[in-house]
Amino acid sequence: MLELLIQTIINGLFIGFLFGLAGMGLTLIFGIMKLLNFAQGPMIMLGAYGAFWVYVLLSVDPMLGILMTAIFGLILGALLYRGLLFKLVQAPALASLLVLFGVSMILENTMLNLWSPNPRSIPVDYPTFSFGLVTISGARLIVSAVAILASMLLMVTLKWTTFGRIIRATVQDRNAATLMGVDVTNVYMVGSSIGIGLTLLSGGLLALIYPFEPFGGLQYSLYSFVVVVLGTLGNPLGCLLAGLIIGLLHSFTGSYWTLNMSPAVAYLILVLTLLFRPGGLMAGRD
Amino acid sequence: MSEEKISRRKYLKYAGAAVAAGAVAAAGYGISQYYKPPTPTTTTSPTVTVTTGGKRKVRIGGTKPFTGPEALPGKSEGDANKLWAKMVNEAGGIKAGDGNTYEVELVLYNDEDKPENVGRLYEKLITDDKVDFLFGPVYGPLGMATVPIVEKYQKFEIFGTCSFNPKDFRNWKYIVHTITNGPGYMPAILDMIWERVVPNDPEAKNLAITHGDDAFRQTAGSYGYEYAKQKGFNVVFYETYHSAITDFSPLLTKVKGAQPAIYMNAGVYTDAIQIIKQMRELDFNVKLLWTGTGIVFPRAYEALGKYAEDIVTCTQWEKGLIYKQDYGPTHDEFLNAFQKEYDYQPDYHAATGFQQGLVLQRAMELCDDPLNSEKMRKVAGELEMTTFYGKYKVDPVTGWQTDHKMAVVQWQNAEKVIVWPMEAGAKTLHYPIKKWSER
Incomplete structure (x- = not known):
């Protein structure tokens, strides 16, 4: 019984880091630009396909593919901002939702044509570590380590660097930041770049563990929305914390009740959050 | 300078509205699919196998998902349908139970893996294209979408790789199965x-x-x-x-x-x-x-x-699976013909597509009124044979496959x-x- 408990906690933490990282890109874009990225799911899948493609074409370690995909995500985020998102920042909220929904459809169909509808996966061969009946997967350890590292980097950047202060100033009051000499357009572009870079990174990491397909992003984006709302919109630390909570709930529901109810429990948490703490766990905390 | 920002409250409102709208749309779509008969429209150009000569023709229609998530099984099964029609015509046609010989004309549409397309395309096949019989699409939900149409127009249909729960059967009278069900x-x-x-x-x-x-x-x-x-x-x-x-x-x-x-x-x-x-x-x-x-x-x-x-x-079928057959091409003949025609190895979807044709062919050979759906269904319901694909025998009343084994x-x-x-x-x-x- 103790082994089951320990394994359940380990499973939950591992998936929780992935949920947290996936939600972080979403919460960052919302936090900085107040845009709800409806293309989050397809972008996660794009990250997975990017890592897969590098792995297949270059026959290199999948981690290199994931790194390259994340860099591509940074560039894509900047280009997307310059080409499209800058117009949406001041547009009515509904317009931005519709445009990003359109982006998600374009991405999905592009992936469908490039990689076919067949589910794909990266056959990794990382070792598994056993301690009695408890096992720890090497692939999941790597995913968790990268997720923790990315989260820490983001939080340190936001909290203790000049650029982070500029971002926070822009988030608090765009007009005041402009008057202080901040080029908010560049701040938004960098925000979009980092947000989409993180999203593609989470997709690449996901491909180490799970199969993926062009239309497979929906479930991850739904979990991301739950994580973002629970962790407080725009708060990366809250996002990581919420990811861990949802991951543990998923794991405990599956191990001690039934996996059938796992999505329902996640949405129940969403409903309870909206009812009793609509600002999320980190509301009122800087 | 004024600007319109989205607040948390608004974010939650829009996100909630989007999720609710999606849920309502999905529920509405499901309900409409279940209760509403599809309306006929003309869309995609069909793939038609045209016959030559002065022989009688039997026109067979169907849909496959040539695009969409099930495109590969759709292509396999559709290719095998076409290969069967070609092989029958090259052999001179089907010598039916009424003494006449029939060449096969096949009309296949792309259902894009969408049940809503299946409904209207099967109605189009029956009312516009005037097909005599139908081949089913590729999997359960698509097959289920054909049921109200074939039962309404009383057209004989042979299912391919559509798997069902026996509890979903509701006195269907014009359908027979080829595969082992779930x-x-x-x-x-x-x-x-x-x-x-x-x-x-x-x-x-x-x-x-x-x-x-x-x-x-x-x-x-x-x-x-x-x-x-x-x-x-x-x-x-x-x-x-x-x-x-x-x-x-x-x-x-x-x-x-x-x-x-x-x-x-x-x-x-x-x-x-x-x-x-x-x-x-x-x-x-x-x-x-x-x-x-x-x-x-x-x-x-x-x-x-x-x-x-x-x-x-x-x-359902695999290369190398050899049965003691009493009808149709042998395992090797099917395998070689398929590979020669399409340059890829047939899977079980392809074999099932060919079996659809063999069931229709054998039923026509035994039926004294081979273009009559009711009589063809009766003959197919009583038919027993073993092909390269394995056994074919269905429950005469329900059409449920009973003897084909995985x-x-x-x-x-x-x-x-x-x-x-x-x-x-x-x-x-x-x-x-x-x-x-x-x-």
């Missing part, structure tokens, strides 16, 4: 274990069974579970899971705790891949493993590599080896399978 998937593997493994290793009676909760997985898994108990297996663990789940580690942790000798999961391709990867991560070893039907496809081996070795799965294959050295049934040339079964750490 309830028969797991029994093939269970029979093999019972006959080939249990006599040497009684511990193999200890099974764990799981399955997804959608129509196909529920049917295959729940009927398999009942069959296992009836057969005398000791089911040490049984549970269902949400079909959208991708992280199976909590479930697998529990299954591992139950210490089964053999683990069987009724799942689709993604489940099958996922479960093997996560069993390895959890170092969860069993003596024999089935994780889902998708393991039969070569891309499963590409995705799993050495971890696919020794995994078993069931299949085969079982095992990945051995990157090749699928037939390990069941014994009478169809089964080879050595690798048992117990290697532990993950020894691969």
